[in-house]
Amino acid sequence: MTATLSTEAAAARIAPHVRRTPLLRAEADGRPLVFKLEQLQRTGSFKLRGALNSLLTGPLPEQVVTASGGNHGIGVATAAAILGLPATVFVPNSVPAGKARRIEEAGARLVRVGDRYAEAAAAAHEAAAAPGARYVEAYNDPAVIAGQGTVAAEIVADAPDVDAIAVAVGGGGLAAGTALGAGGRLTVAVEPERCSCLHQALEAGQPVDAEVDSVASSALGATRVGEAPFAVLSSHNVQSVLVSENEILAARDRLWHEFRLAVEPAAAVPFAAFLAGRVPGALPCVLLCGANADWTP
Template sequence: MTATLAYDVAAAAERLRPHVRHTPLLRAEVDGKPVVLKLEHLQRTGSFKLRGALNALLTGERPDRVVTASGGNHGIGVAAAAAILGLPATVYVPTSVPEGKARRIEGAGARLVRVGDRYADAAAAAHEAAAKPGVRYVEAYNDPAVVAGQGTAAAEIVRDAPEVDSIAVAVGGGGLAAGVALGGGGRLTVAVEPEHCAGLHAALAAGKPVDAEVNSVASSALGATRVGEVPFEVLSTHPVRSLLVPDDEILAARDRLWEEFRLAVEPAAAVSFAAWLRGTVPGERPCVILCGANTDWLP
């Protein structure tokens, strides 16, 4: 599977080129240290999720209708991808979904359905709705086509900043981190999670995906109860460093991005920058991915 996925990152880039933004890099210096920031929060839909969702829908047979479950960003990405292709979409979300993300899902053209107070409730309802002919369920991260699509962000980093030797990325279900591992051209993937929302860290310790605690200021975006099987296969066979950061440092990093650069991101997008600020991201020329900006936030 891994070799096929690696090949698919290049194919995904060609499929996505007409539809997604090649997001910019910001070369900066903070506290006397150089860092490269990948501004993926400037992607259409406000996060990287459009890449994977659209690549999945462009792969295989065209469906009549699209269904997914989401805590927010994935749903926005699927809604936008379906709209690009002229397909109707329904997104199931838990009642705890942030209102800013719910508004953006509907604004992208999808029907929004609130079910239960946990992501698992929304996912169960979405899978039931998708068990009909002509309906495509778009996975948030546990799909090779989704992972390959997310990997195009890393391929852009390699193209634009070949000097980068490590890429730091926030982890929820693991799709973006796995994409970075595949699209990063052998560079170290630095997988960063909140201390109490660390499914990948638990999986690497156990040698397989396991259920983990979900309790963080970033859990609306990184709140998968366990890392996906597909991302885990990639991340357990590529160079990966797993790091954890506390919630107070995540919020401080988010605020620092605003104060220093006027970059407004959601807490999940500041997780990797928090690890860089505390000095735990390895590499002489690291790149930090800012992955999303879909909560309503004022500094």
Template sequence: MTATSVDGVTAAAARIAPHIRHTPLLRAEVDGRPVVLKLEHLQRTGSFKLRGALNVLLSGPRPRRVITASGGNHGIGVATAAAILGLPATVYVPSTAPESKARRIEAAGAELVRTGDRYADAAAAAHEAATVPGTRYVEAYDDPVVIDGQGTLAAEIIREAPEIDSIAVAVGGGGLAAGVALGGGGRLTVAVEPEGCCCLHRALEAGHPVDAEAASVASSALGAGRVGEAPFAVLSSRPVHSVLVSEEEIIAARDRLWDEYRLAVEPAAAVPFAAWLAGRIPGDQPCIVLCGANAPWTP
């Protein structure tokens, strides 16, 4: 794998620009405090995952087929990226994958294969299938090329709002947070996780990636169980502030985004906003990334 870098983020931005949306910023004031929201849930596919998937498929030789494993959002991103480039794709998901996300994977044109009860089961089956010559396996987060693609989100933020001094994101396997650390122009990365689903927090405590439980209302998007080696290498070498939030805070934050701004996001996307509402995000002018909107949702 090539190393992640700021130059890699810059190259990724140029590479994927024709195919993604430059998602907007919303400058708001809540409880008398200013905040900037990055509306990445308005991205094509309903999450940031398209960025990394496109960067992978537009880098290197063109594959004959694309394969990945996913709990949902990544699979939608890969399926859509493959469709954009005219490539056949297969996405392996566990039986626990939300039906709403499974439908979107198939709607994007990919073959959907359900296998096992855990993401690890789906990933094992997908990796085995990807041994066929001409197949490209797209990692969900543990790949420098994926990380560079996700970093384009932060590059957009600081280009449009250079006054931002911290960027808060939800963390699953760490790909988005690592991309923000690279593409954020030196701004503090605030990595926010549910209390019951916090593999990066545990890894930072231990000094290396470790297995962690994944029990949260947001676990379909954030339940990696173990932070990736490549993201951890980035996040452990740059300024990162780790924050945890409760289940109650996540749901309250999701509901408040709807009540005040009519922003319908999935629980994972509300995680960093929950931390901001609780006063746990450092910085005088923070940006909160709302990363996705693909889970079943009712106000």
């Protein structure tokens, strides 16, 4: 494992700035499980971890630039504010209003470009070419992956009896980090049926373009899994699982009604797989990755 892929080194870098989110031991449909409550992270999602580790790996830039569908932008904006750096976040016009508001509340300049993430990303990369600027990747960066992997490292340390970790997949950064930090345990990588770039990449043997059409696509809407995450996910103990739109929404609602856990649809994706019987293990952990949707049950 290279230095940039070390979850231990990442944990040491970011510890002063992030919350060590709690676990909740519970039971659903007669099966025990553990929830990792990462939606309680200070930015409302895990994205702060990877953004901080990326910025703290190497000299700090003069300004920070990124593109995001929402959660990554909030994480980068907050990381930049913590480190005293100006940040600009490019977003597509389709960005949820609540996520756009939180990016600006974190202190970043918000720039809307185009109708798709790819258009926002192209504009952001152009802006990041300016002297002193650094582009912070959403998932296709070993330092970001290692930062996200600190979530799994916390799970393993706080609940060593967990034998599988179920996690939602967008571009693959969190899932790859989970595989790195899981200590050899099974990573169950869960995606919506109509938003499944990892599943299709594993079938093809390489990253390929995939459809993006899901209630969870504002957080999981990558058209292609990143090369760096794919290298990790295709070489570790990973099982790819798909869930339907109805299963995602039912899982989200059940998290609220039964456990009083309010999350965005993307965070309910791994719990949907658990309820459908697609997550193996005597004591799996379901990672609830974010709660940045303006949603009322």
